[in-house]
Amino acid sequence: MLNREIKWYFPETEEEAVAVKRENVDTLYHAGGTGILRTKSQKIKGLIDLSALDLNYIKKEGNTIRIGATSTYSQICKTSLTEASLQMLKGAVSRAGSTLLRNRITMGGSLIDAPYWSDLFSTLLCLGAHLTYRRLDLTVETCTVKEFLDRRLKKENVLIREVILPVKEDLIFFVRRFTRVFFDYPVFNLAFCAKRVKKKGGEYAIGEPAIFVTGVKRFYRELTEAEEFINNNIVDSRLIEECMKHVDAEFTPDRNFGAEYKLLMLKSLFKDGLEELLPNFIKTGDQ
Amino acid sequence: MNTLFTVNGRKVRLSLHPGQTLLRVLRDNGYTEVKCGCEEGECGSCTVLLDGEAVPSCQILAMSVRNREITTVKGLMDMDGTSVIPEAFAETGAVQCGFCTPGMVLSSYALLKGNPAPSEEEIKLALDGNICRCTGYIKIIEAVKLAAVRMGKK
Numbered sequence: 528m529l530n531r532e533i534k535w536y537f538p539e540t541e542e543e544a545v546a547v548k549r550e551n552v553d554t555l556y557h558a559g560g561t562g563i564l565r566t567k568s569q570k571i572k573g574l575i576d577l578s579a580l581d582l583n584y585i586k587k588e589g590n591t592i593r594i595g596a597t598s599t600y601s602q603i604c605k606t607s608l609t610e611a612s613l614q615m616l617k618g619a620v621s622r623a624g625s626t627l628l629r630n631r632i633t634m635g636g637s638l639i640d641a642p643y644w645s646d647l648f649s650t651l652l653c654l655g656a657h658l659t660y661r662r663l664d665l666t667v668e669t670c671t672v673k674e675f676l677d678r679r680l681k682k683e684n685v686l687i688r689e690v691i692l693p694v695k696e697d698l699i700f701f702v703r704r705f706t707r708v709f710f711d712y713p714v715f716n717l718a719f720c721a722k723r724v725k726k727k728g729g730e731y732a733i734g735e736p737a738i739f740v741t742g743v744k745r746f747y748r749e750l751t752e753a754e755e756f757i758n759n760n761i762v763d764s765r766l767i768e769e770c771m772k773h774v775d776a777e778f779t780p781d782r783n784f785g786a787e788y789k790l791l792m793l794k795s796l797f798k799d800g801l802e803e804l805l806p807n808f809i810k811t812g813d814q
Numbered sequence: 815m816n817t818l819f820t821v822n823g824r825k826v827r828l829s830l831h832p833g834q835t836l837l838r839v840l841r842d843n844g845y846t847e848v849k850c851g852c853e854e855g856e857c858g859s860c861t862v863l864l865d866g867e868a869v870p871s872c873q874i875l876a877m878s879v880r881n882r883e884i885t886t887v888k889g890l891m892d893m894d895g896t897s898v899i900p901e902a903f904a905e906t907g908a909v910q911c912g913f914c915t916p917g918m919v920l921s922s923y924a925l926l927k928g929n930p931a932p933s934e935e936e937i938k939l940a941l942d943g944n945i946c947r948c949t950g951y952i953k954i955i956e957a958v959k960l961a962a963v964r965m966g967k968k
Contacts, residue, residue, distance in 0.1 A: 529833035535877045561855060561873045564835065576878050601867070625943025626921065627870045628855055710942050 529564070534573040540580065541661055545686055547575050549663045555683055558597045559631040561624075562640035582635070582688060585613075592692040596635025604629065611698035612654050615720060618702045619650035625710065635687035638675070643742050648672065649718035650702055652739040652747060656692050660685040676746065697723040699733075699807050701800035705742075705792045707783060714784060715742030717796050723807055724759075731808045732761045740793060744777040753797075762808045767801045817880050821845065822889025830876055836862065837871040840886065847888050847916050851945075858944030861917035862886055868924040870943065887916035890923055899923055902961035903954070910948035917944045922958045930966055932958070 536554070538544040548554055554573035555563060563574070582595040585606045592613050594603065600620040606613065623646040624632060637647050638658060651672040659669045663684055670678070672690075700720035704713035717740045724734035736758055738750040752773040760766055771794050778789040816827045821840070830839040837860045840848045848871055851859035855873040862871045863885035891897055899919045902908075909915050918941065925932055925940035932940065937958045938951075946954060 531831040531833050533833040535832055560875050560878055564873055626940050627858055627868055627943035630867045630869050631873060
């Protein structure tokens with residue numbers, strides 16, 4: 528439960544919302560509210576509800592998919608858009624929390640809250656997603672999700688507006704989560720995406736791979752060694768075996784799993800994902 | 815303070831303080847069919863429908879939904895004039911202590927409204943936020959399947 532005397536604000540524009548925030552230091556932006564309630568913080572003096580703002584949409588614009596900050600995970604799962612990058616994101620968020628929670632968890636809230644178990648970030652990082660946000664001085668900035676995580680922003684002071692996914696042709700991908708039981712928060716998340724590039728001999732190779740894992744020390748890690756190893760290669764069983772030697776990440780041990788065990792599971796899930804992609808590399812007749 | 819809400823199709827003035835969850839506000843105002851379980855968003859016993867969508871009322875601040883349609887399991891009966899889902903739960907033996915049942919019924923309703931013939935996998939996914947400590951889930955899944963068949967015939 529939060530402070531009994533908390534004050535609510537219901538702005539109708541982004542400018543109004545930011546003005547309230549600027550004048551009231553101990554207020555937070557409120558979308559779904561699940562992250563705010565988890566804090567049980569008595570220090571929060573006010574909440575700025577964003578539901579009246581025009582930030583609830585999922586749409587294709589040119590070569591991008593734009594997802595408004597107050598769009599819920601369920602809305603992402605139900606969208607009829609079929610672009611591969613959105614399918615990858617659907618795969619990531621469709622197992623987050625539970626159906627009940629997915630009906631409340633929003634994109635914007637997740638970006639600000641960023642818990643280590645979030646199912647969102649490995650996929651957004653892989654896709655090279657961007658986001659736009661409004662600062663207290665009303666300026667709008669755009670950056671990649673990676674930059675957003677790396678910047679030393681006071682995140683509660685920014686109003687997330689939207690996430691922008693690139694539409695990528697010939698995208699192949701997989702998303703994996705390691706959990707104790709099927710319906711559980713993940714210990715870590717793994718996401719992989721790449722282009723399927725046709726070679727002269729009619730074979731397909733991996734191009735521009737991106738591999739990210741979250742739930743590790745310092746929140747996320749890009750598996751650059753593995754990326755370099757498989758880039759421009761045709762995937763087969765031998766390559767997958769070899770690639771495992773290039774998978775490395777630093778985990779923190781917890782009461783359930785040791786760091787070594789987590790790394791072992793990361794390799795296992797990575798191998799499983801690559802093997803699932805094998806049919807994409809079968810040589811076709813047209814050359 | 816008192817604020818106007820729409821609960822089970824009726825405009826009602828509920829007493830609350832602004833930091834309270836929807837679960838607390840509903841129960842304090844007599845809607846005790848909304849059960850209080852974990853208050854962490856894990857168990858689903860506090861499920862209500864918000865504009866027809868199943869949500870955990872313990873994870874929602876009441877003031878943020880004062881303009882939305884809130885439906886509890888009692889309101890569901892009035893809304894559709896039907897008790898197909900609770901009857902299916904009773905007939906298949908999907909109820910023991912009954913504490914999780916209001917949430918189960920509402921999640922099932924939200925599913926069947928949008929997907930009248932769900933697969934077993936879809937039923938499991940729709941109920942993944944509702945935990946039952948007594949029955950196991952086999953009877954509950956049977957109940958949803960039975961309700962789907964009966965609602966399809968109506």
